[in-house]
Amino acid sequence: MAKTTSRKKIALIGAGNIGGTLAHLAAQKELGDIVLFDIMEGVPQGKALDLSQCGPVEGFDAKITGSNDYADIAGADVIIVTAGVARKPGMSRDDLLGINLKVMKAVGEGIKNHAPNAFVICITNPLDAMVWALREFSGLPHNMVVGMAGVLDSARFSHFIADEFNVSVRDVNTFVLGGHGDTMVPVVRYSTVNGIPVPDLVKMGLSSQEKIDAIVKRTRGGGGEIVALLGTGSAFYAPAASGIAMAEAYLNDQKRILPCAAYVDGQYGVDGLYVGVPVLIGAGGVEQVIEIELDEADKAGLQISVDAVKELLVACKGIDPSLA
Ligand SMILES: NC(=O)c1ccc[n+]([C@@H]2O[C@H](COP(=O)([O-])OP(=O)(O)OC[C@H]3O[C@@H](n4cnc5c(N)ncnc54)[C@H](O)[C@@H]3O)[C@@H](O)[C@H]2O)c1
Ligand SMILES: O=C(O)C[C@H](O)C(=O)O
Numbered sequence: 001m002a003k004t005t006s007r008k009k010i011a012l013i014g015a016g017n018i019g020g021t022l023a024h025l026a027a028q029k030e031l032g033d034i035v036l037f038d039i040m041e042g043v044p045q046g047k048a049l050d051l052s053q054c055g056p057v058e059g060f061d062a063k064i065t066g067s068n069d070y071a072d073i074a075g076a077d078v079i080i081v082t083a084g085v086a087r088k089p090g091m092s093r094d095d096l097l098g099i100n101l102k103v104m105k106a107v108g109e110g111i112k113n114h115a116p117n118a119f120v121i122c123i124t125n126p127l128d129a130m131v132w133a134l135r136e137f138s139g140l141p142h143n144m145v146v147g148m149a150g151v152l153d154s155a156r157f158s159h160f161i162a163d164e165f166n167v168s169v170r171d172v173n174t175f176v177l178g179g180h181g182d183t184m185v186p187v188v189r190y191s192t193v194n195g196i197p198v199p200d201l202v203k204m205g206l207s208s209q210e211k212i213d214a215i216v217k218r219t220r221g222g223g224g225e226i227v228a229l230l231g232t233g234s235a236f237y238a239p240a241a242s243g244i245a246m247a248e249a250y251l252n253d254q255k256r257i258l259p260c261a262a263y264v265d266g267q268y269g270v271d272g273l274y275v276g277v278p279v280l281i282g283a284g285g286v287e288q289v290i291e292i293e294l295d296e297a298d299k300a301g302l303q304i305s306v307d308a309v310k311e312l313l314v315a316c317k318g319i320d321p322s323l324a
Helices: 017-028 043-052 093-114 127-138 150-165 198-203 209-220 222-230 237-251 296-319
Strands: 009-013 033-037 064-067 078-081 119-122 145-147 256-265 271-282 285-289
Touching: 009 017, 009 093, 017 033, 017 043, 017 237, 033 043, 043 064, 078 093, 078 237, 093 127, 093 296, 119 127, 119 237, 127 145, 127 256, 127 271, 127 296, 145 271, 150 209, 150 237, 150 256, 150 271, 198 209, 209 222, 237 256, 237 271, 256 285, 271 296
Parallel strands: 009 033, 009 078, 033 064, 078 119, 119 145
Antiparallel strands: 145 256, 256 271, 271 285
């Protein structure tokens, strides 16, 4: 029987570890038909065929194709970008700036020419600089281009908090703001177990400040911990799950409040750059930047993070004068 053509279309630029996992999750959730794009010939096609053959076993109905041609992303509702290079042990995310900036240029132009109405989620590192550059190269409205980092960093924080208090992770809610680097700001005051702020749980003697401080530190280094363990490549299951949560918020107009690298234009005293803040995502893309009250320590932490992102933008402009 002929299939409906009114399904949503999800284009995944980069068919590596995260791209393949994104495709699998999007198919399992039947978010729409999926195009996997990569410059490696055969890889997106091979992964698309393999994933399509999960359909009969898992019972999902989604058309999955692989491509090396940007024309195939035409009409995409959502694009998730993971194209580029991942860091190796001993490297920082910022070491990827030069190589991945060139990738963002090619991807941005591909999106501009073939899918300018899509909601674009960037995952490529160094995240806050790459999402800014991707927006510049694509020319899309700022509210339609967003970076994935805070959902992942908060998921790590939540996992560690759930472990510490020996409670279900479902009852834990945490917030990590700022750039996706060593200067990220896990906001302990807004982190709760079923509504009870973590500092109150410490006061109740259920943990200690030292243990919470260690969890904050581990969260900040969460990506590096996995890079060191894997030896080659970086985390991809939780990053893909986080990207899918953001895509679902847009596709299903969920009005979710999620920490994302969003364009900030005045809020938090920050102007004209992408950095991790709470935003409302719905059918209008990033519909609002939510300005929460921060204490002095968190404000200072956010400023340090913003300054680190600013330095990366200067580096981007130095490498590619078209960005200046
Ligand atoms: N934002 C985050 O929280 C977060 C989390 C995890 C990983 N990352 C980053 O995501 C990126 C991808 O990670 P991964 O594990 O999927 O890496 P990977 O190496 O498995 O996959 C990257 C893919 O990009 C492709 N690629 C390279 N240049 C391209 C181009 N010009 N056009 C299209 N495709 C191109 C490669 O062929 C490869 O298949 C890395 O930069 C990594 O650091 C970010
Ligand atoms: O740490 C990395 O290099 C990948 C990613 O940014 C992560 O946090 O897992």
